[in-house]
Amino acid sequence: QKEVEQDPGPLSVPEGAIVSLNCTYSNSAFQYFMWYRQYSRKGPELLMYTYSSGNKEDGRFTAQVDKSSKYISLFIRDSQPSDSATYLCAMSASGNQFYFGTGTSLTVIP
Amino acid sequence: KAGVTQTPRYLIKTRGQQVTLSCSPISGHRSVSWYQQTPGQGLQFLFEYFSETQRNKGNFPGRFSGRQFSNSRSEMNVSTLELGDSALYLCASSPNYNEQFFGPGTRLTVL
Secondary structure, three states, X not given: OOOEEEOOOOEEEEOOOOEEEEEEEOOOOOOXXXXXXXXXXXXXXXXXXXXXXXXXXXXXXXXXXXXXXXXXXXXXXXXXXXXXXXXXXXXXXXXXXXXXXXXXXXXXXX | OOOOEEEOOEEEEOOOOOEEEEEEOOOOOOEEEEEEEEOOOEEEEEEEEEOOEEEEEXXXXXXXXXXXXXXXXEEEEEOOOOHHHOEEEEEEEEOOOOOOXXXXXXXXXXX
C-alpha cells in the first residue's frame, strides 16, 4: 500500500465551479500537510500548508485535514481557467522526508 | 529573494553515461531534497541533505548519489544511466521542517 493515495483524475469543471481535491494516507504519524500546484513543464509551487488537523483558508483556497480519517482535502472556490494544473498533496511526519501523491490533473473550462 | 535554481534545464544522454545535476537553494535554506518525477510513479524522494550531511535517503539504487557543499548548493549524480532514468529531477529547499520550495527541474532524457 502506498503511503499517500490520490485520485489522478483527470478532473474537468466549468469556470466558477467549486473543486474538491482529496488524498488519503496510511501513516498516522504524518502531521505536516501540504498542497502543491504544478503547471506543465514547471516545478511544483506550494499552495497551502497545514499543521495537524483543522482548516486553513487562503483566498479562494481552503485546505482541510481530518487526521482521524487520514484524509485531506483542498477546495477551490470560483475556479478559473488559470487554475488548470496538476495538484499534488504532500505530507510528512518529521519534516525531513515528504511523501507525495501522484497528483490530480484539473482543467477549468471557460 | 531568488528562488531555487537548477542547471541544466534539459539534458540528453545515452545509456551507460553518467550525469551531474546542480541545485542552488534559496538563500538561507540549509535543507535540500531531490526528487524524481515520472508520469507513472509521480514524485519519488531520492535524498535530503542538511548542512552537508545526508539526512534521509529514499529507495533508489546506489547509482544515484548526491552531495551538498558548505554554501548549501547541492549536486546529484547518476552513473551508468538506464532508459528508465528518464525523468524530471526536482530539487527543493526548505528553511524549516514545514515547507519545501521547488526549482523548475532538470528534464533528463536517456537514449
